[in-house]
Every structure is written in structure tokens, then in C-alpha cells.
Amino acid sequence: AQSVTQLDSQVPVFEEAPVELRCNYSSSVSVYLFWYVQYPNQGLQLLLKYLSGSTLVESINGFEAEFNKSQTSFHLRKPSVHISDTAEYFCAVSKETSGSRLTFGEGTQLTVNP
Amino acid sequence: EAGVAQSPRYKIIEKRQSVAFWCNPISGHATLYWYQQILGQGPKLLIQFQNNGVVDDSQLPKDRFSAERLKGVDSTLKIQPAKLEDSAVYLCASSSRLLGTGELFFGEGSRLTVL
Numbered sequence: 001a002q003s004v005t006q007l008d009s010q011v012p013v014f015e016e017a018p019v020e021l022r023c024n025y026s027s028s029v030s031v032y033l034f035w036y037v038q039y040p041n042q043g044l045q046l047l048l049k050y051l052s053g054s055t056l057v058e059s060i061n062g063f064e065a066e067f068n069k070s071q072t073s074f075h076l077r078k079p080s081v082h083i084s085d086t087a088e089y090f091c092a093v094s095k096e097t098s099g100s101r102l103t104f105g106e107g108t109q110l111t112v113n114p
Numbered sequence: 115e116a117g118v119a120q121s122p123r124y125k126i127i128e129k130r131q132s133v134a135f136w137c138n139p140i141s142g143h144a145t146l147y148w149y150q151q152i153l154g155q156g157p158k159l160l161i162q163f164q165n166n167g168v169v170d171d172s173q174l175p176k177d178r179f180s181a182e183r184l185k186g187v188d189s190t191l192k193i194q195p196a197k198l199e200d201s202a203v204y205l206c207a208s209s210s211r212l213l214g215t216g217e218l219f220f221g222e223g224s225r226l227t228v229l
Contacts, residue, residue: 004156036220043118043205043220044157090156101147101170102218104156 002027002093004105012111015083021076021108023091033074034092034102035065044090050074061085081112116140118221120206126227132194135224138187139208145169147218148181148191149205157205163189196228 007022025031035047048059055067065076074091088109092102119138127133139146144165149157160179162169165186174181178197183189193200203223 006156009154041222043222044207044218045220046217049217092156101159101162102157104149104158106154106156 002029002031002095002103004091004093004103006091006105006108008108009106010109010111012113013081014113016080018079019077019081019085019110021089021091021110023074023076023105025072025074025091025093027072027093027095030096031093032096033065033067034094035059035063035074035076036090036092036104038088038090038107040087047076047089081110083112083114085110086112118206118208118219120204120221120224122224123222124225124227126229127196129198129228130195132192133196133226134193135191135204135206135226137189137191137206137221139189139206140210140219143208143210143219144186145209145211146183146189147207147209148189149207151203151205151223153202160191160204193226196226198228201226201228 003026005024013019033050036044037047038044048057050057050067058064063078065074088107090107091105094102121136146163148160150160151157160174161171161181163183166183181191203225205223207218207220209218
């Protein structure tokens with residue numbers, strides 16, 4: 001079975017500062033990797049995903065994540081955060097053979113302060 | 115395109131009572147999931163449907179939880195009798211694919227408080 005560990009439960013940062021949310025996974029088979037975001041009182045939304053190919057994937061709002069197979073990591077980064085990025089971020093993994101059935105990490109609350 | 119609809123958004127019940135949650139997935143999505151998200155934790159899969167058949171219910175506490183998707187469209191999750199530890203947000207998600215790389219689309223969730 002696969003598992004996901006998000007190394008930080010809370011990350012407070014100031015506006016316009018860079019941020020990294022860390023995610024490590026464990027799996028004996030090939031996986032797909034995802035970051036989902038949950039804004040207050042809303043459902044989870046897909047932020048970005050790694051399926052294959054280039055190990056660096058980007059979202060439309062400036063986040064990026066890099067798949068590192070040797071370190072089994074999929075850390076999420078943004079060079080300059082905004083107040084509106086305040087949300088809970090979940091790293092998730094699925095086996096290539098089970099497609100969209102996701103196993104989630106415990107989440108990281110990102111709080112951007114002015 | 116309408117998103118995943120869930121109701122009720124909030125429910126408060128006493129322990130040992132029963133509760134039911136409803137989910138209507140995105141039109142045409144054959145795969146439907148129910149996840150349980152306890153406060154401070156990530157979502158955990160309870161059950162996965164493909165059309166009206168169960169694909170995976172290994173994590174569903176079957177002594178008290180049940181779920182159905184009779185016509186392969188909307189779904190109902192029931193808890194009977196509820197326990198204090200069932201307090202959580204119940205998330206419904208749908209996908210257009212069973213396998214492959216289909217994105218999951220989530221509803222806003224149904225928040226259950228058991229007193």
C-alpha cells in the first residue's frame with residue numbers, strides 16, 4: 001500500500017515570501033502524484049499533478065512541484081505568495097494501476113500574513 | 115457545468131442516531147467516491163463506485179456505514195448508529211475514469227457533528 005507524509009502541519013509566511021510545502025510518499029509500485037488545495041468552506045480542488053514526463057510541473061497560479069523519484073518526494077513551491085494563497089494543501093498519491101483512487105497526506109495549513 | 119452536489123452541508127445528531135448524506139456527481143462521471151475527513155487529518159477513502167457497482171469498500175466500517183448508488187448516478191451514504199468518532203466532513207468526489215489519470219472533482223462536503 002502507498003502512503004503520504006506531509007512534513008509540516010502548519011506553515012506561516014509573510015506575503016511575497018517564498019514557500020515550500022514538503023511531501024514524501026512511499027509505494028512499492030509506480031505512482032501518480034497530486035497536490036490539492038482546500039480554501040475555507042470549499043471542496044478540494046486539483047492544483048497540479050505529475051503523471052509522467054517532465055519531473056517539474058506547474059499550476060496556473062504560480063505553484064510548482066518537482067517529482068524526485070530517488071528521494072520519493074513531491075514538494076510544492078511558490079517563489080512569492082499572496083494573501084489569497086492561504087488555504088490547506090494536501091499531497092496525494094495513486095497507483096498507476098488504480099488511477100484516480102487517491103491516498104492523501106494529513107495536510108499543510110499555509111497561512112500568508114500581510 | 116455543474117459541480118458535485120452534496121447535502122446536507124451540516125448535520126448535528128446525538129450518538130446512536132442515524133444520518134444519511136446525498137451526493138450527485140458531475141453528469142457523465144461513472145466513478146464516485148466517498149471520503150471521510152476528520153478534523154486535522156487528510157481525507158480517507160470509505161468507498162468507491164463504478165457506475166452502480168462497488169469497486170472498493172475495504173475501509174468502510176460495515177457494521178454501521180452503508181452506501182449505495184442504485185442507478186449509477188447519485189449516491190447515499192448512511193451511518194446507523196452514529197458514534198462520537200464519526201464526527202467528520204464527508205466528501206463526495208467523482209471522476210470520469212476508473213483507471214488512468216482522471217482528476218477527482220470534490221463536492222463541498224457534509225459536516226457531521228455527533229454529540
